[in-house]
Amino acid sequence: MIYVLAVFLPPLGLLVNGQPFAAIFNLVLLAISVVLTLLTIFTFPIIMLVPSAHAVISVYMTRENRKHREIVEAIERHGPPPGWRR
Numbered sequence: 001m002i003y004v005l006a007v008f009l010p011p012l013g014l015l016v017n018g019q020p021f022a023a024i025f026n027l028v029l030l031a032i033s034v035v036l037t038l039l040t041i042f043t044f045p046i047i048m049l050v051p052s053a054h055a056v057i058s059v060y061m062t063r064e065n066r067k068h069r070e071i072v073e074a075i076e077r078h079g080p081p082p083g084w085r086r
Contacts, residue, residue, distance in 0.1 A: 002017055006059045018062070022054075
């Protein structure tokens with residue numbers, strides 16, 4: 001559901017995901033895209049995809065970082081899995 005929100009309302013999707021600075025950057029990116037879209041009508045689909053792509057990639061990277069952090073914390077708390085070698 002967060003990805004749908006990130007595609008259609010990129011700054012809001014980033015805020016819901018807990019990334020306020022990325023949301024502000026995305027809002028600036030969205031404003032620039034709207035201005036460029038008004039200046040050049042023919043590039044609308046390409047320019048308007050940039051803020052959405054930024055939001056989706058940012059949400060994905062944050063979620064992967066959280067998963068990785070949870071796995072590392074579990075290994076630190078409970079030790080490595082059986083049969084794991086260094």
